[in-house]
Amino acid sequence: MKTLPAVDVAIAGGGWSGLLMAKELGARTALKIVVLERGGPRARGEYLSGMDELDYAVRLRMMQDASGETVTLRHHSRQKAFPIRQLASFLPGSGVGGAGEHWNGITPRFLPDVFRVLSSTREKYGEARLPEDHRLQDWGITYEELEPYYVRAETLLGTAGQAGNLRGSPMAGGNIFEGERSGPFPLPPQKTPYLSALFRDAAKSLGFHPYPHPSAIGSKVYTNPDGITRPPCSYCGFCERFGCMIGAKPQPTNLLLPVLSRQTNVELRTGCSVRRLAHESSGNDSRVTGVSYIDGSGEEVFQPADIVVLASWTLNNTRLLLLSQLGAAYDPESRRGTAGSNLTHQVSHAGATLFFDQPLNRFMGSGSAGFAIGDFDGDAFDHAKLPFLRGGTVMVSSYGSRPIQNFGTVPASVKTRWGSEWKKAAIEHYDRTATVGFLGEHLSYRGNFMDLDPVYKDRFGDPLLRMTLDWRDNERNMVAFMTGKAAEIARQMGGKDIIPARPLGRYNAVSYQTTHLQGGAVMGSSPETSVVSPYLQHWKAPNLFVVGASSFPNNGSANPTLTLLALTMRSADAIVGKYLKKPGRIG
Amino acid sequence: MRRREFLTLSAASVGGLLVYTLQGEPLRISGEEKPLRIPLRFFTREEALLVAAATARIFPSDESGPGAREANVTVYIDRQLAGPYGRDAHRYTHPPFEESEPEFGYQGKATPREIYREGLKELEGFDRLSAQEQDRRLQAMEDSVFFRLLRTHTIEGMFCDPVHGGNAGMIGWQLIGYPGPRMSNAGDVETHYGQAFRPKPVNLEQLSQAFGRPYHPSEDGE
Numbered sequence: 001m002k003t004l005p006a007v008d009v010a011i012a013g014g015g016w017s018g019l020l021m022a023k024e025l026g027a028r029t030a031l032k033i034v035v036l037e038r039g040g041p042r043a044r045g046e047y048l049s050g051m052d053e054l055d056y057a058v059r060l061r062m063m064q065d066a067s068g069e070t071v072t073l074r075h076h077s078r079q080k081a082f083p084i085r086q087l088a089s090f091l092p093g094s095g096v097g098g099a100g101e102h103w104n105g106i107t108p109r110f111l112p113d114v115f116r117v118l119s120s121t122r123e124k125y126g127e128a129r130l131p132e133d134h135r136l137q138d139w140g141i142t143y144e145e146l147e148p149y150y151v152r153a154e155t156l157l158g159t160a161g162q163a164g165n166l167r168g169s170p171m172a173g174g175n176i177f178e179g180e181r182s183g184p185f186p187l188p189p190q191k192t193p194y195l196s197a198l199f200r201d202a203a204k205s206l207g208f209h210p211y212p213h214p215s216a217i218g219s220k221v222y223t224n225p226d227g228i229t230r231p232p233c234s235y236c237g238f239c240e241r242f243g244c245m246i247g248a249k250p251q252p253t254n255l256l257l258p259v260l261s262r263q264t265n266v267e268l269r270t271g272c273s274v275r276r277l278a279h280e281s282s283g284n285d286s287r288v289t290g291v292s293y294i295d296g297s298g299e300e301v302f303q304p305a306d307i308v309v310l311a312s313w314t315l316n317n318t319r320l321l322l323l324s325q326l327g328a329a330y331d332p333e334s335r336r337g338t339a340g341s342n343l344t345h346q347v348s349h350a351g352a353t354l355f356f357d358q359p360l361n362r363f364m365g366s367g368s369a370g371f372a373i374g375d376f377d378g379d380a381f382d383h384a385k386l387p388f389l390r391g392g393t394v395m396v397s398s399y400g401s402r403p404i405q406n407f408g409t410v411p412a413s414v415k416t417r418w419g420s421e422w423k424k425a426a427i428e429h430y431d432r433t434a435t436v437g438f439l440g441e442h443l444s445y446r447g448n449f450m451d452l453d454p455v456y457k458d459r460f461g462d463p464l465l466r467m468t469l470d471w472r473d474n475e476r477n478m479v480a481f482m483t484g485k486a487a488e489i490a491r492q493m494g495g496k497d498i499i500p501a502r503p504l505g506r507y508n509a510v511s512y513q514t515t516h517l518q519g520g521a522v523m524g525s526s527p528e529t530s531v532v533s534p535y536l537q538h539w540k541a542p543n544l545f546v547v548g549a550s551s552f553p554n555n556g557s558a559n560p561t562l563t564l565l566a567l568t569m570r571s572a573d574a575i576v577g578k579y580l581k582k583p584g585r586i587g
Numbered sequence: 588m589r590r591r592e593f594l595t596l597s598a599a600s601v602g603g604l605l606v607y608t609l610q611g612e613p614l615r616i617s618g619e620e621k622p623l624r625i626p627l628r629f630f631t632r633e634e635a636l637l638v639a640a641a642t643a644r645i646f647p648s649d650e651s652g653p654g655a656r657e658a659n660v661t662v663y664i665d666r667q668l669a670g671p672y673g674r675d676a677h678r679y680t681h682p683p684f685e686e687s688e689p690e691f692g693y694q695g696k697a698t699p700r701e702i703y704r705e706g707l708k709e710l711e712g713f714d715r716l717s718a719q720e721q722d723r724r725l726q727a728m729e730d731s732v733f734f735r736l737l738r739t740h741t742i743e744g745m746f747c748d749p750v751h752g753g754n755a756g757m758i759g760w761q762l763i764g765y766p767g768p769r770m771s772n773a774g775d776v777e778t779h780y781g782q783a784f785r786p787k788p789v790n791l792e793q794l795s796q797a798f799g800r801p802y803h804p805s806e807d808g809e
Contacts, residue, residue, distance in 0.1 A: 049795045049802045051768030054747040059672060059805055070679040073691060082691040085679040191773070194780045234771035245770065359783040363765055364772035403746035403765045418738055419644060419722065424651040430763040431783075456681055508690045 001292065001300040009033040010291050010305035012274040012320065015098025016561060017547040017568045018311030019256040019268075023226075024572035026266040027259070029580065033266045034303060036293055038273040038312075039095035042253050047243035053402040057241040062102045064092040064313075068459040071315060073509050075470040076447060077332060083456050083464065089508060090345070090515040091241070092313045096270060097252035099313060099515055100561070104240045104367025104399060105216035105249050107159050107562040109150050111378040112143035112179040114441075114556035120379065121389055129389065131474055135342055135444045137553050140525035140534040141570075143179045149566035151182060156565070157250045158222035158230065160187035161214035164374075175211040177374035190219045190233060193398035195360050195434050196371040202492035203394075208373040213395070215368035216561075217249045226259045237400015239367030249367070271296030275460060277308060277324040279541055286326065286541040294460065307575070310521075310546040311568075317550040318450050318520030319465040327531060327540045332446050332468075338531045340450040342519035343469055344555040347392060347440035349479050349504060351486030354495025355411050356432045362401035363431075370397040376485060377557055378441070388477040392440025392557040394485050401431075409433045411497045435501075436486040436493070439514070440478050441557035450520050470507045479504040516560050518552035523567075535574040535586045536567060542585050545571055592632045625662050628669035629700065634707050635661050640714035642741045644721050652762045660744030663753030664703075667740065670806030673700045699736060706733030748791045750804050757788045768794055 009025060011018045014037030022035050055061045064070075064087060072081035093099035113120040118136040121129070130136065163184045164174025189212035192200065196212070203210040217239065223229040233248045247254045260266050274293045279286045290304035310317050321339045322329055328337035372395035374380060383389055408417070410425040453466035483500050490498045524530025527539035536551055538544040547568045549560045556563070578586045627635055642655035642664070655661075667673060675698040684696045697705070713724060728734045744753030746760065748767070754760060760767055767788040775784055795802045 045798075045800065048798045049791060049800045051794065052748050052750070052791055052802070052804070054743060054751055055805045058743065060677075061805060065677050066679040067675075067677050075690075080685075082685065082687045082694060083679050083681070084692060085694060086677075086692060088692060191777050193776050197780065232773070234773045235776040236768070236770060236772060238768065358781045359764070361775075361779055361784045363769075364776040364784075369776075403760065403763060404743050407742055407746055407763065418646070418725070418741075420647050420649050420651070423646055423649070423654070427651055427763055430765075455683070456679075506688075506690050510690065510692045 001302050003302045003304065006290070006304035006306070007032045007034045008305065009307045009309060010303050011035045011309040011311050012291055013037065013098070013310070013312035013316075014039075014096045014252070014268060014270070015093065015311065015313065016100040016252055017564055018309065019097075019252045019260065020565060020568045021309050021311055021547060021572055022266050023256050023259050023263070024569060025575065026263040028576050030265060034305070035266065035268045036272040036274055036291065036303070037096050037268060037270050039098070039270065041270045042096050042101075042243075047245050050242060051236065051238045051245060053404050057402060058404055060087075060091065060241070062093055062095065062241065062243065063087065064094045070464060072453045072456050072464050072466045073507070074466070074468050075506055077468055081453055081455075081466045081468075084509045088510050089513050090517055091512070092315070092515065096257070096268070100252045101243045102241050103249075103561065106368040106370070106559045107154070107157060107214045107216045108558040109179060109214075110143070110556035110558050110563050111177070113378055114554070115139040115141055115143055115146070117390070117554055124379065125383065125389070131389075131443065131445070131472060133446045135446045137342075137444070137522075137524055137529055139523055139553055140530070141523070146566055146570065147179070147182060149570045150562065152569050153562050153565040155186055156224055156226070156255070157216040158186050158218050158224055159214055159216055159562075160190050160219040161185040162189050162211055164209075164211055173211065175372070175374040176209050177377055177380040185214065187219045187222055190215050190217065190366055190369045191235065192371075193235070193361075193365045193369050195362060195396055196369055196398045198493045199371045199396040199436065199489065202489050203371070203373050206489065206492055208375045208489075210371050210373050213368045213370045213372060215366070217366050217368050224255070228255055228258060230254065233366045235364050235366050235369070235400070237363050237365045237402065240399055269295075272301070273460070274312070274320060275323065275462060277310070277320060277326055277544065278302070279324065279326055288326070288541050288544045306543060308544050310544065311548055314517045314549045315450065315465055315467070315520065317546055317548055319452075321521060321531070321546070322450075322452050322465070323462055326544070327538065329451060330449050332449055335446065338522070338527075338529065340520055342444040342522045342553050343448045343450050343467060344442040344444050344518045344552070345469065345507070346514045346516040346555050346557070347438070347442050347471075347475050347479060347504070348513040349438045349440070349482070350501035351394065351436045351438045351483055352490040352501060353409065353433065353435050353499040354490040354493065355429055355497040356434070356494060357496055359431045360434060361431065362398070362434070365398035365400035367399045370395055370399070376482065386477075386481065388474045388481065390441040390443065390474075390557070391478060392438055392482065394436060394438050394482055394489065396434065396436055403430070406430070406433075412499055436490045438479065438482040438486060439557060439559075440475070440482065442555040443472070443474055444519065444554040445472060471504055476504045514559070516549070516555065518549045518555050518560065521546045521550040522553040523551040524553060533586065536571040537574070537579075537586055543583065545575065547571055592627045592630070592635075627665050629673065630661075630665050630668070634703075635665065636714045637707050637710045638664055638737075640721065641710060641725065641737060642744070644718065644725055645738055645741045646745055653758050655741055655745065657755065658745050658753050658759050659755040660741055660753050663744030663747060663751055664740045666752045666806045667743075668700050668703060671808055672806065674698050693732070695732065702733050702736055706731070706737070709733075750791045750802060751806065757790060760788045770794070
């Protein structure tokens, strides 16, 4: 193995959290920083002619190549796990920028009580209402502590939206159930495609409180504090699974890389697959001494570093901790150990499919030009008589419908799925079909966790990560309730024929849900139940910081990117303001 | 290397085909005018004729408009199978292969190429049957991995960008009023509420020319 000269900071992963950490540390210190990214670089203008549904949205050109590495899945511990041979229910990115390149740009904050979900649920409903095998825990940080970082993250991105709770005052047209904002969004909301307008008007007339999705995709020209200027959205409809052709959607490569390229103390190395964190004992603690990786030419390289930041995609953070045997692996039987616990996804469900008489022009849109209601999110409604805890948002997306993935939906009266009758109906309904969907909170359970698979290996011969994951009655009952709400709004929208979605069954690895997985290296106030502190500092190895959604003890119903950016900024502040002055545990 | 085989497509019938739009207005769909003689990359000529016959029953050319034949769906599938997708270049193919519940996704060892080669053996003589007999044969295999793949690929070949060999003349897009990769809808997204807005379609070749950046479809990667 080749050993390189030491650096001050080695960051594993060149997506949102890794490049943001590099920018924050690089701009405010003289530290020598290396970012190791296993994917390739991106050429300038790479996305310009990439509006190809087949290669990008169907063949998944920007996603992790499963041939070299995937994960295995089982529903419970007594079952054998199968490899997910083609990733589908979630889609990690590959290449510089990672999944941050191909997102939809929906950027809500989490509700304040998400950060103290255990305490607030107990206080209101009592211990007896908690699911038997729950592993809910507070995050060790409050919404109020995170609020200034939410503002910074929104200012970095230039988010567009309508505040619903401005310094405690409810604001018409915003989400009145959201946490208190200290200021308005940097930009006004995006434009409103027809379907979003239909949802907004219907939800309002039913007495709900519709609001435009908070959007990282801009509504006007915006220049952020780093001097990065982005144009407004063109509503071309190629966001999710694509890079933005005009740079209206913030991506690590258009928002962070241009800043990093001016910082001579930061180096980005692509094609470098990190396999292990090296560590040694130091009293009761450990000290990470560096990272080993395989470079683009296949050579094994050791990069010594004083500080290591683990910033790969959610699941891979956990896998690298487990492969490196850093900290005790979580054991669901004894409930000892923490690395790998609290695996959650996000409850993403179709709600109701509706067929209209009139065309919707759904090819026009943007990843975050949808509308939602927060009336059934979190604990905004009383659960005393309901068979579930927590909730989520009922919403429509107007992301720009593309034909391969959306052709073929027909009313229930059509029984065939090929041939003349189906074809005629599918053509007729192609642009007259929509869904009112649901995005809900996924509680953490003792039995949903990650460990290393005993059978299947990656391209280097390392064990794959094994997910043990399934829904519980809480999620199933929540979906049943929300399907009713979705159908109610769908009827009010003027849908002629409405098909309520099927009940939530077992966790399904085949159909896309969201790429929002959480947990595995969760944050908390105690090393007994968490891997990292609220500053994302590893409890066992104080010179290791594990950033990203792996630190979320539970899913918060809302999409995670804004929260993970805010937490990364808070961690960077703590490294610069506290750790560098006095290396050791940040108190 | 095997002898190069060709598929001749009688696409001439497409030119000026009369269909009805989503608003019930008559519309003349334009497509390829000349018959094409296309070199096959994966299928033998016999296989290509079977695929053409089967996809034409899945997405028929009928009173609701042109179908798989006019869109060159067979050419699309041939190129996909010849490319990295056809040999499972991006699927996890480490053993052991074991049967699972459907929630875990396809667990088989066979690549798309192998699924077609085997599946097409079952369809021997299919192209010489009557339409009714063809439909009965397909109904009998509806639940097979091969048929599901064939149906999925037919939809892909109808609506992909023409750069991939299907959707010839953007005929699939015209059928459903999809305008292709338009660079901007900013001036239109808040107008046309409830009214069909059907701009003239554009495709990747036109975009590539505008940007001076040739587009390389993934199937041409090897």
